[in-house]
Amino acid sequence: MPQLIEIYRLSQSLFYICSMTELNIIWFRRDLRVHDHAALASACAAGGQIVPLFIFEPNYWQRADTSERQFEFAVESLADLDRALRQRGSQLCLRSGVVTEVLSRLHAQHGIASLHFHSLGNTPAEAEQDRQVRTWALKVGIPLREHTGIQHSISPHSDWDTAWRRHMRKPRIAAPAALPPLSIPSEGWPIASDFGLESDGCPDRQTGGRTNAILQLRWFLSGGGRNAGKANLSITACEATASRLSAHLTMGSVSEREVWQAAMKAQAALVTDGDETFATALHRFTEKLAKRSRRVQASARVSLTDTSLLPVDIHNREEASLADxxxxxxxxxxxxxxxxxxxxxxxxxxxxxxxxxxxxxxxxxxxxxxxxxxxxxxxxxxxxxxxxxxxxxxxxxxxxxxxxxxxxxxxxxxxxxxxxxxxxxxxxxxxxxxxxxxxxxxxxxxxxxxxxxxxxxxxxxxxxxxxxxxxxxxxxxxxxxxxxxxxxxxxxFHSIARKPLGIRRSTIGRNMTAKRSGHSPIQLSFDLQSQA
The missing domain is CATH 1.10.579.10 (DNA Cyclobutane Dipyrimidine Photolyase, subunit A, domain 3)
Incomplete structure (x- = not known):
């Protein structure tokens, strides 16, 4: 009998070992796309079982500055990503909870061979989460592939703009043609009320997802943005020509590089055609993209302790109650x-x-x-x-x-x-x-x-x-x-005041001449692909 018990225990251990699938986790965050995705490419290069993971974090969605409209936009963006993954043979693996706890359970149940993700680190909470994930991976001995994007000193004397443009000119990373089937079960899709988010009524909200982002970008570059950023426009005129890409960029349905290269290609064509008005509008648009990216980079280098993410109000204004x-x-x-x-x-x-x-x-x-x-x-x-x-x-x-x-x-x-x-x-x-x-x-x-x-x-x-x-x-x-x-x-946040961001102030003609001579056709090509 003791021998039979020992044989049973050994068989159970062997079953557990065989069930350890050694997963290569691609942890999606604010990068909900399959195109131009360094972390996804890194996970695919690792081979083996790939798990496209997204974690709904209660600590984030229960903050006082998040809302149902943001949650629904995120879910729509995730659903579009899920469709793209399914077209390639895989699908999203959904989880809810604290990130390190979710990863620990996955590792205990299935075994994690490697973890691939884009770091955020733009707020104290994001930086702390990145640090905790690094610490956890080191503790359990899991190789971690963290992709950080532009890391360049942001000081009054740094040529950040040159570094950013160099990054923007790099060839985009191709989406994988196929992915292995998801080998572990996914949790169901949560709803906003699961995180205590109340209905906030936003009838005319944008719809999330890369498909809609690409349609919006096509519209903007095909003529919709002709007067974008022009001085002295009325509010209605500004609304009519706005790119409306900010929410899509926030969720990462499109990358800044994809948008920049598309705008540069359109701008070059407009200069060739002699359409200075539209070319100038797209020049303003690409500079606005640079400003946006710089602010994100600069915010990662400030130190905040206040949970509101605002500096302490030294002017002693009275905090208002909801009943005020x-x-x-x-x-x-x-x-x-x-x-x-x-x-x-x-x-x-x-x-x-x-x-x-x-x-x-x-x-x-x-x-x-x-x-x-x-x-x-x-x-x-x-x-x-x-x-x-x-x-x-x-x-x-x-x-x-x-x-x-x-x-x-x-x-x-x-x-x-x-x-x-x-x-x-x-x-x-x-x-x-x-x-x-x-x-x-x-x-x-x-x-x-x-x-x-x-x-x-x-x-x-x-x-x-x-x-x-x-x-x-x-x-x-x-x-x-x-x-x-x-x-x-x-x-x-004093480092991101309204002051010049180091962006060159050359004229549109001179600027475009330099760009046309410095970029290869491959780098400027952009086919505005949706998730497919």
Missing amino acids: PRLSAWTNGKTGFPLLDASMRCLQATGHLESSLRSMLLSFATCHLWLGPVRPAQVLAQLCTDFAPAMYYGSASQVIGLSKAAPPYIPNPVRQSLSRDPDGAFIRKWIPEIAELPDQYLHAPWEAPKSALSAHGIILGQSYPMPLVDHVAAAREAKRRLSPDGASRPLP
Whole structure:
């Protein structure tokens, strides 16, 4: 009998050993594509069983600045990635939980031969997670292949732009033609409520996924972006020509290199055809891409301890509760300032708003209303489908007077309204209750005579609110409180103030001549492939 028991135990051990499939894990994060994916190529080169893994992390989705709209966009992006993997013979392996705990269970159950991923490290939480994964892999003896992208000193004297462009010019990494079948079971798809995310109603939200990203990029480069970045455009004109790629870039459905090379190819063709207007627009677009990437890189080199990812507010603004009527009015687009309210309602309904209007909203809450910055910043973050913590909070700290390197941004909401929406089209679209007002009263309805208001059935304070504050006096007081005397020490994110980013300021013609002579046709070619 003892011999039989020993034989049984040995057979069980052999069964366990045979069941250890030695997985090569490709851990997807904010890189939800199969094209131009260094970590996926690395995993494929390792051979053997490949597991395309995505981990839903409760700690992230339970933050105060995440939302259902962001979650749904991420799930759509993942579903598109899953379809691409299935076309190649594999599929996504879904898990939920703390990353190192998920990896530990997979290793215990199946054995992990190698782990491949793109590092993030742009916020304290991301950097700590990367560190924990490295430590775990070292402890259990698993080879780790971490792909970091551009690693170049970002200082006032560094030629970061040259390094970035060199990286952008490298040939894109081809998607694998085929992948081995997934050898382990996947968990089911979670839903937003699993993480406590409430429905936030975003009827006109963009749809996620590489397929939609490529369609949007094609539209932009085929003529939609002809006036992109042009000065003095109205809000509606800016909306009509915006690339709308920020959310897709945030999720990594397309890589920056793919977008840059596509834009450069289109720009070269436009220069050849003599279309300077469109070529200049694409030049502005590629510089904006560089600025975006630089901000991400710079944010990885600052040190933050505050869980809100904002520097400590040294101006002692009172943090507002959710019940604060000022915060409620601002959140619901009922401040009494038409451009502010239209901007907030647009963001509520679409999840998208141009950056200058986002800045105006945040500035009004933290400067004119003098609310503590954390809660308004979180509310605004929840509404943005393209929310990327490092970039978002890096910009926010500039706007609200928490950076010594740049003054706070305190725009006049009425002056901005007259300048950015002169015909009132944007305001009338989002604030129908005052849409019938003549242009001369639309931007500041409290200045309209009672006869003009009553003629259109408008009662200020009932059909549309009175202004929350005297905006001129509030701005003056905010500037006094935020004077340099009150901000005497350097704060995080000061390295990404509004100042030149080292991008060459050559003319479009000279710039394009240099690029056309320096790039090979292969490097500039781009077929705008979807996930297939």
